[in-house]
Amino acid sequence: MSKEIYPMEEKYQEYLIDESKNLGEATSISFPENEDEVQEIVKTLLRERVPITVQGSMTGIVGGSIPCGGHIMNLQKMKRILSFANQEQPQVTVEAGVSLEELEQGIDRHYRGERYFWPPTPSEGTASIGGILATAARGMNVSYYGDTKKYVSEIQMVDGMGKLHVIGRSSAEESDLLDTIIGSEGLLGIITKATLVLRKRLEESWGITFFFKELDQIDAFVKGLEEIEETLSKCIVATEYADRRALDLVESKKAFMNKIKELPDIEKAFNHLLYLELGGTEERITQTAEVLMNLALECGSDPDKAWAVMGEMEIQKMHAFHHCVAECINLYTEEVRRGDNRITKLEADIALPELPFKECIEFYREEAQRQILDIAIFGHVKGRYLHANILPKNYTEYESGEKLIDFWNREAYEKYGQVAIEHGIGKVKNRLTKYIYTEKQRAQMVTQKQEYDPQQLLNRGNVFSEDTDDKDSSMYEAGASL
Amino acid sequence: MIKIAVCMKQVPAYSEGDMDEKTGLIKRNGLETIINPYDLAALEAALQLKERLDARIDVFSMGPKRAESLIRDVYAYGVDAGYLLTNSKFGGADVLATSYTLMQGIQVIDDYDLVICGKQTTDGDTSQVGPALAKWLALPSYQGVMRILEVSDKQMKISQDLGKFIQFLEVPLPCLISVNREEFLPRMPSFAGRLQSKNKEIHYLALSDLADKDENHYGMKGSATKVKRIFPPAQTQAVKAQFLEGRDGAQAILSFIRKE
Numbered sequence: 001m002s003k004e005i006y007p008m009e010e011k012y013q014e015y016l017i018d019e020s021k022n023l024g025e026a027t028s029i030s031f032p033e034n035e036d037e038v039q040e041i042v043k044t045l046l047r048e049r050v051p052i053t054v055q056g057s058m059t060g061i062v063g064g065s066i067p068c069g070g071h072i073m074n075l076q077k078m079k080r081i082l083s084f085a086n087q088e089q090p091q092v093t094v095e096a097g098v099s100l101e102e103l104e105q106g107i108d109r110h111y112r113g114e115r116y117f118w119p120p121t122p123s124e125g126t127a128s129i130g131g132i133l134a135t136a137a138r139g140m141n142v143s144y145y146g147d148t149k150k151y152v153s154e155i156q157m158v159d160g161m162g163k164l165h166v167i168g169r170s171s172a173e174e175s176d177l178l179d180t181i182i183g184s185e186g187l188l189g190i191i192t193k194a195t196l197v198l199r200k201r202l203e204e205s206w207g208i209t210f211f212f213k214e215l216d217q218i219d220a221f222v223k224g225l226e227e228i229e230e231t232l233s234k235c236i237v238a239t240e241y242a243d244r245r246a247l248d249l250v251e252s253k254k255a256f257m258n259k260i261k262e263l264p265d266i267e268k269a270f271n272h273l274l275y276l277e278l279g280g281t282e283e284r285i286t287q288t289a290e291v292l293m294n295l296a297l298e299c300g301s302d303p304d305k306a307w308a309v310m311g312e313m314e315i316q317k318m319h320a321f322h323h324c325v326a327e328c329i330n331l332y333t334e335e336v337r338r339g340d341n342r343i344t345k346l347e348a349d350i351a352l353p354e355l356p357f358k359e360c361i362e363f364y365r366e367e368a369q370r371q372i373l374d375i376a377i378f379g380h381v382k383g384r385y386l387h388a389n390i391l392p393k394n395y396t397e398y399e400s401g402e403k404l405i406d407f408w409n410r411e412a413y414e415k416y417g418q419v420a421i422e423h424g425i426g427k428v429k430n431r432l433t434k435y436i437y438t439e440k441q442r443a444q445m446v447t448q449k450q451e452y453d454p455q456q457l458l459n460r461g462n463v464f465s466e467d468t469d470d471k472d473s474s475m476y477e478a479g480a481s482l
Numbered sequence: 483m484i485k486i487a488v489c490m491k492q493v494p495a496y497s498e499g500d501m502d503e504k505t506g507l508i509k510r511n512g513l514e515t516i517i518n519p520y521d522l523a524a525l526e527a528a529l530q531l532k533e534r535l536d537a538r539i540d541v542f543s544m545g546p547k548r549a550e551s552l553i554r555d556v557y558a559y560g561v562d563a564g565y566l567l568t569n570s571k572f573g574g575a576d577v578l579a580t581s582y583t584l585m586q587g588i589q590v591i592d593d594y595d596l597v598i599c600g601k602q603t604t605d606g607d608t609s610q611v612g613p614a615l616a617k618w619l620a621l622p623s624y625q626g627v628m629r630i631l632e633v634s635d636k637q638m639k640i641s642q643d644l645g646k647f648i649q650f651l652e653v654p655l656p657c658l659i660s661v662n663r664e665e666f667l668p669r670m671p672s673f674a675g676r677l678q679s680k681n682k683e684i685h686y687l688a689l690s691d692l693a694d695k696d697e698n699h700y701g702m703k704g705s706a707t708k709v710k711r712i713f714p715p716a717q718t719q720a721v722k723a724q725f726l727e728g729r730d731g732a733q734a735i736l737s738f739i740r741k742e
Contacts, residue, residue: 011725208673262667289677296673306673308558311551313495313516 024066043162056128062426096130119145123323136183143382157189160453186459202279211270219358259320346390364388490521520600522668557679558671574702581614616658
C-alpha cells in the first residue's frame with residue numbers, strides 16, 4: 001500500500017458516519033494533502049479495484065460521504081486558499097477541503113473593507129467547497145443570486161482512472177460539462193480545486209421576521225408577496241419559513257448555542273415564522289419595507305412584534321437562527337439514536353413550486369397526522385423547497401417515517417410530475433432516484449460515468465443504488481436500454 | 483416622568499484591528515462595526531423601566547460620524563432621542579477623556595434621573611467609563627447591577643453582583659448604574675420601530691456645543707494614558723494527542739489531575 005493509505009482502525013471510526021447518521025464501513029482511509037497525492041492514491045486503488053468514497057467535511061445529510069466498504073478518501077487536509085484574481089469579476093481559487101467559513105475569512109482578509117463574498121451560502125459554515133460543489137448545495141439566497149453553478153468558473157477534477165481534468169467555461173460544451181459535474185455527487189470524479197466567482201455584497205441589508213398565528217394568515221401574506229410589484233420584489237433576497245415544532249426544537253436547545261442563545265423566545269401563540277431578507281439601496285429597502293408592513297397588517301401579523309435587524313453582523317445572527325433549526329433537528333435525531341442506533345435522519349426536501357404555500361404545508365401534514373407522526377417543517381418559500389423532518393420517538397415510528405418519506409415522494413411524483421429535491425440523493429434517497437431523474441437522464445448519467453469512471457470506483461451508492469435488483473434505481477440497470 | 487440617559491458605543495465586530503504604531507490607536511477604518519453588546523444590555527434595562535413607568539430614554543454616543551448608524555439603530559428599539567458626540571478633537575480618547583466628553587454632552591441636554599452604562603466595551607474592556615462618568619457627574623454609581631427590583635421617581639431597589647455575594651440596595655436617584663449583560667438580554671428591534679426610526683432626527687453635538695470648548699480637554703490631548711501596544715495572545719503550540727484506553731487512560735488522567 002502507498003504510505004498515504006492507512007488501514008481502518010478504531011481511531012478512524014468518526015469517518016464512518018456523517019450528518020445523515022447512517023453508519024458505513026471501510027477497510028482503508030487516506031488524507032491526501034494535494035492533488036498529486038489524490039491521483040497517486042486513485043491509481044493505486046484502481047490497480048486493486050478498491051472502491052473509493054470521497055469525503056469533505058461530512059456535513060451532508062443524505063449519506064453521500066458514508067463509505068460502503070472499500071476506501072475513504074478524506075480531503076480535509078486540502079485546505080489552501082491558492083490565489084485571488086481580479087478580472088471582470090474577482091475570483092478565488094481554493095482546494096476542495098477549504099470550508100465555507102474559511103473561504104469567507106480568506107475573502108474578508110484579502111478584500112478588506114470591499115465587501116466581496118461568494119453568493120452560494122449554504123447554512124452549514126463548516127461544509128467544504130468540494131462537498132458544496134459535489135452536491136450543488138445552496139443557501140437561502142438562491143432565489144436572488146441564482147444557482148451555485150453560476151459562481152464556479154473552473155474546477156480541477158481527478159477521475160476514476162487517476163487522470164486530472166481542468167474544466168472551465170471556454171466553450172459551451174466545456175461549460176455544460178462543468179455544470180454537469182457540479183451536483184453529480186462525486187460520481188464522475190474527485191473535485192480537488194475550484195475557482196469561485198465573487199460578488200460585492202448589497203449596499204444595505206435588512207432581516208425582517210414576521211410571526212403568524214394561523215396558516216391562512218401566512219398563506220395570504222405569501223400570496224401578497226408574490227403579487228408585489230416586480231421592482232420591489234427584486235429587493236427580496238430570501239424568504240424562509242419555520243413552523244412551531246421547528247421553533248420549539250430551537251428554543252429547547254438555544255441555551256447551548258452561542259450564536260443564538262441571546263435571541264428572545266418566540267411567543268407561544270405564534271405558530272409560523274417567516275423571515276424576509278431585503279437587500280439593495282436604503283431607499284429601495286425602505287420602500288419595500290413599507291409595503292411589507294401594510295401587507296403584514298392586512299394578514300394579521302403585528303409589525304410591532306416583528307423583528308427587524310440591519311447590517312451584516314445582525315443578518316448573520318438571523319442566518320445562524322435558521323441554521324440552528326436544521327441543527328436542532330439533527331440533535332434531536334442524535335438523542336433518539338442513543339436509544340436505538342438504527343434510527344437515522346428522516347427528511348423530505350421536495351420542491352413543490354406550483355403549489356400555493358398552504359397546500360405545501362398541508363401536503364406534508366395530512367399524511368403525517370394520519371400516521372400520527374411528529375414532523376417539523378422549515379425551508380425556502382420561493383420555489384417551495386420546504387423540508388419536512390420526521391421526529392420519531394422510537395424505531396417503530398422510524399419505520400413508519402421511512403414509509404412516509406416514500407409516500408410523499410410518490411405522491412409528489414404522481415400528482416405533480418418529476419420530483420425536485422434540494423439536498424441531493426446520496427445513499428439515503430437512492431431508492432427515489434426514479435422519481436427525480438427521468439429514464440433518459442439516468443441513462444445519460446451512466447454514459448458519463450462510463451467515460452470518467454469506467455470501473456465504477458467512485459462514491460458507489462450515491463444516486464444509484466448498489467442493489468442490482470432495484471431496476472429503477474440501480475446504475476447497473478439504468479444503462480441497459482443504451 | 484423619569485429621565486434616563488444611556489451611554490452606548492460602536493465597536494469593531496471582530497477583534498482583528500491592528501494598532502497604529504504612532505498613535506497607539508486601533509485602526510478602525512474598514513472594520514465592520516456593531517453596537518457594543520454590553521451597551522445593548524444597558525439599553526434593555528432602560529426599555530424595561532420605560533415599560534414599568536413613565537420614562538424618557540435618551541442615548542448618548544461618542545464616535546466618528548459613521549457612528550450615526552448606532553443612533554439610527556437604537557431608534558428602532560424605542561429610544562426617544564439620540565445624541566452623537568462627534569468631532570475630530572474627540573478622537574483617540576482614553577477613559578478620562580471619554581467620560582469627560584460624555585459628561586459634557588449629557589449636561590448640555592438635561593439633568594437625568596438615571597444614567598445607565600454597559601459593563602464594558604469589547605474593544606477597550608476597561609469597565610471604567612461608567613464609574614468615571616459618575617464621578618464627573620457627581621453621581622453615586624453602582625456596578626454589576628443584575629436587577630432593578632423596584633423604581634420610583636425618587637429611588638430604586640437593585641441587586642448587585644459583587645462576585646462572592648449578591649447585594650440588595652435601596653439607592654436614591656439620581657445615580658449611575660452599570661448593568662450586567664447576562665441579566666438584561668436585549669430584545670430584538672421591532673419592524674415598526676425600524677421603519678419609524680427613518681424619520682427620527684439624529685442630534686449631533688460638536689465641541690462648539692459643549693460648555694467646555696477647550697480642545698485640550700478632549701481626545702488624545704485630554705487623555706492621561708496612551709496605549710503602548712495591542713497584540714493578540716500568543717498562540718499555544720499544538721499538543722500531540724495521546725490515545726489511551728481502559729486502565730492506562732484512567733491512570734494517565736488521574737496522574738495529570740494530581741499534578742495540577
